[in-house]
Amino acid sequence: MTGSRAPRLSVATILNPRSVAVVGASEDLRKFGSRVLKNTIHGGFAGRIIPVNPRREHIFGLPAVASVDRLANPVDVAVIAVPRTAVRDTITQCAAIGVGCCVIITAGFSEIDAAGADLQEELVQIARRAGMRLIGPNCLGLLNTHARLLLNSSPAMTVTPFHTGAIAHLSQSGALMATTYNRGVEDQARFSTAVSLGNQADLELCDFIEYLAGDSHTRVITLYVEGFKDPQRFVEAVRRCRSAGKPVLMVKAGTTEVGARVTRSHTASLASTQRVLEAVCREEGVLLLDDMRGMMQSAEVFARFGVPAGDGICVISGSGGAGALCADRLAERSLRLASFSIDTREKLETLFEPSQLGNPLDMGALREKSFTHVGDGGLAIAAADPDVSAVLVPITTGPMLGEFARAMVESIRATGKPALFVVIQGSADDGAREILKQEGMLVFETLDEAFRVLECWMAASMFPAAVGLPERPPGLPEKPVNHELPLLPTEHEVKTLVARYGIATVHEQLAGNADDAAAAAQKVGYPVALKASCRSLVHKSDVGGVFLNLEDEQALRAAWDQITQRLGPDLESCLICRMEPADAEMILGISHDPDFGPMVLFGLGGLVAEIVDDVVLTPAPVDPQRVLALLQTLKLWPLLNGARGRQKLDTDAVCNMISRLSWLGDDLRDMLLELDLNPVMVRRQGEGAVAVDARATLKTASQNINTGLSSARSD
């Protein structure tokens, strides 16, 4: 393999090419190449379009060339839709004549087997040597509405109405991309660009996100992702979008164990756990959704209205029942019904039975029952209320719906506020659906869809502000210094390590026999805990290697005898620890995610943590202020914060401890697989917090950081 050449074309030019060739073009619409050519012509692309086929002079009326090497001038983009066996030669020819980028539709490469992966790698090498980029293989192509370029193989292109727009979409599934585009446009979503990424042999997700962050046509970016090729680059790329004020929405497949198994077989991508992904997205301001259609509907709201000004929602419905159901479903999603001002209420009372006046507004409670005069159902008054940031209008069957719809459109336009109309019925809509769509209103077919959009849209206002890297707190060890940490450190070794990072640990001493233990206990003070210490023993309590609350020397010696009996020659020594009273027990931990690196974890600890999952994860390092904000999202928070007349606990100490632990995780990086402090006993305000138990598993023995263990061993 020889070296790479600088790419001939930027992503911007690939998506805005001057000329495209379709290799494997035909008029048989069962074939990929035929559909790519047809779509490209159908889209109205203004550049050159050259079909390549050895057996035809014209295809769909365009003059064809017989083979790639007969192309008179170099083309910017060549779509490759030839049988798998012919792909290598075709790519070689394209590289030779100076094609800028090949979009390889053909499948059967890394997604199938090792031989396919080898062949794919060979294609990449051929391309790189020539400075040619690749999209795919195993992809469907791309589209750029602003260039009128529908360069893809989907039958959906010819039936989907053509519109330009501000939503970009990047997808690891070709079929989903086309499906989502078709349904999206019919749902009123308007696209700028869409790319089917395929196996991402060369150009990958992040290349396109980086481009879109600067693309003037794109205001919101939507992703369908099965796995990240370069997770760190992904984080950098979405930060660029955030700086550019462009929301990033993502559907991630493989969020469950079952789903992850499927995506592995689908595109051979490895998945981080869902929790890690959620933590990264939360911190980086990426909105996660669980449905493609919902993502596009939400994206269109961002494209039209930006981020919401407030979180108050007004519901107006012709059915009290539909209003009640909306109130329930909104409350379940922690979405807030707006509170009308006194002024608004007074105005509404001229229209409604006062006893039935509220939000949701029930048009069944209008004083005028027979609808001989049709108004807007109070929409103009309600929507103008300062606490209303979005209006949800579920439309049920009833008389005069068409006229209602027209009046509502006029009212909502006057306020300039976002309105989501849901036409719940089918044909019995008196034309309202069509009227609303013609007027450019956002119309949904089910309440769930509108709820999901509102949830996603409102979530955008709750992201933490983007912040720089936290500052390394004073007093932390400098790195790197030469010291060794064993793969499976003992509890005492882990505690010694974290203590070097300024984390308080329980008073304790190691002892090799009963007399030493008694002396140690005298020193740390009764009551004490006695814990077996041996490198191979992770879950000490499961084998009877832990005695708690030993009150005096007699109890300690009795426990010592039992531990030595139970563990026999496995026992190396024992740890004598002071018992710490708990006002609250927490777990603090670090785990290393293969994609996103060190993550710090914290939450409810102790015995109950085994059955109750109340922890939060966030990328390391993290500063104490952000820890505090995350701590407040836990169920544990009221206990820490002194609920029900209890003493407030030392949350400052906890936040500092977690931040320091996160720096340890950042220092050790992928040397560390996981480290747990559990329980950490949290004392009252001003009295600190102390780690009582600790364990860790390393991936490789550390040799390059100052763990402080040598000094610890000598004490």
Added chain:
Amino acid sequence: MTGSRAPRLSVATILNPRSVAVVGASEDLRKFGSRVLKNTIHGGFAGRIIPVNPRREHIFGLPAVASVDRLANPVDVAVIAVPRTAVRDTITQCAAIGVGCCVIITAGFSEIDAAGADLQEELVQIARRAGMRLIGPNCLGLLNTHARLLLNSSPAMTVTPFHTGAIAHLSQSGALMATTYNRGVEDQARFSTAVSLGNQADLELCDFIEYLAGDSHTRVITLYVEGFKDPQRFVEAVRRCRSAGKPVLMVKAGTTEVGARVTRSHTASLASTQRVLEAVCREEGVLLLDDMRGMMQSAEVFARFGVPAGDGICVISGSGGAGALCADRLAERSLRLASFSIDTREKLETLFEPSQLGNPLDMGALREKSFTHVGDGGLAIAAADPDVSAVLVPITTGPMLGEFARAMVESIRATGKPALFVVIQGSADDGAREILKQEGMLVFETLDEAFRVLECWMAASMFPAAVGLPERPPGLPEKPVNHELPLLPTEHEVKTLVARYGIATVHEQLAGNADDAAAAAQKVGYPVALKASCRSLVHKSDVGGVFLNLEDEQALRAAWDQITQRLGPDLESCLICRMEPADAEMILGISHDPDFGPMVLFGLGGLVAEIVDDVVLTPAPVDPQRVLALLQTLKLWPLLNGARGRQKLDTDAVCNMISRLSWLGDDLRDMLLELDLNPVMVRRQGEGAVAVDARATLKTASQNINTGLSSARSD
């Protein structure tokens, strides 16, 4: 007010009348009466239809009569669509001439104000004296497809295709009923009957459920409920449906606090808490849904296929991405992907790339890529697998979809198994949507809808078997005997009461001064807890009235001094309790629901229960076997059951204790507002469980049951 007469007509006759009159009929379709008449004619009702209008001789071609008293023969059902001020006279006339049932469309009664409620009550009295039934007021009417009777005011009737079917629907919202009917039919749901219940002044929800349990046309019953008029009767009614093998599906509005506020203003119905409702529905086999459209889609699956034979689901998709998303969403709902047998796999390997063969089946992995030959995508083979009870087919854009769809229909028909098709795209479906519908397949527009239906359908196989009333365990006090329990019993009184029901409580004694306390502690044994006892003090620990783990007399006397200082003259006496070690702490409780009576509650107890909600509720009384099954649904269960090498705890004792407590709840009924035992310390297997703390609030002082308190006081 004079007495009632026996009803002239049964519900069955009202829904299958020989004649109907429409009072307030006209040809102005903005008016309710006009639409009722038009719908009734449009439906093709074969009985007599008589418009009543003083100013018209003919309406829509039918001869009209000028007033109710001019009706020549008594009619079975009269629809009343006259102004509110005319309703009383009209009802009086109907009663006089022997109308069987009035359906009152007119609104403005109990849902508006007290005057409206009074007027409504007057109508009921007029009707009852004549043996005439009422539906409504404030309703929309009814329909019975098998009688071709569309006797309601909704504009939806004339645009909805007419079909007979097996789904009955009862609704507290008229607009939702009509909307749901229209959308339901267009979603392929087929109805037998639907009734808009309105204010339920006379005939109510349960009258119709009872009828439908025996209606031969109805196989599944769907409800939209805002509040129950007679909750106990509701329980009896759904039991009848269960005995008749008819699933009951319900959407209940007001499940959140916000929603409940809305339904109160909508139909003035009071709501039980959502948890109570969920518990009752779980035990009675009622399926709760959160969306009307989803309810009808689910109902149609029950109507066609009964309850599922197994829980294995097979997903076949043209998009690996859609398959992966389905796998995630199904897993989140605890729905299970079927495991193909070896035989099935071998057959599928003839069609698919083996490395990509699995469930979900990805048609993108078919060996034949160009689709020159279109099959069924492996559906026939996969659906025939014995572990497959339902097939989910998400259809994304792609070539030859129409032909695929046809082949799939044939294959699924041959297996006789239920298939849910989801056409994710819009118009780019190559006609597949229409083909599937024409062939009578179940077609959905969004994945979420299909997931919801599968979740609802599969849930039906997980209901507990219907059982009779549990047997009263031996040794319980007999009732009623004369004794008094104060409204706010002390901790010791509550413990004494539950002890009479065979519930173990901690060893304890009351003491009025420090010397008595010391003597009591000697008797119960150190360490002890010292707790203030006074009737007005519910949360003792909030005011420093509790000292735990007192090791000796010195500590006890010091604590006594502090308690007397803190509480001063409020202090009546103190309780000295033996400290109980906890292997696990539980909460056990009874609460009285205004709708459904005494409920027993149990789950994770102790301090952490304040922040972690891990409890289950079930109607009292309940037998120990059912308690065990519910206990196993809690997060707490692994702790009780000896997870991670721990000792198994005494779950038998816990189940017996909960059952006995439930009988206490049943005995006290609405005398008791609530009673908590928290914590209950659960010991190891064979060692029992013991209630350490207790409190209760009564509604009225008990006088008629043997609480055993007098004997307790003397011990």
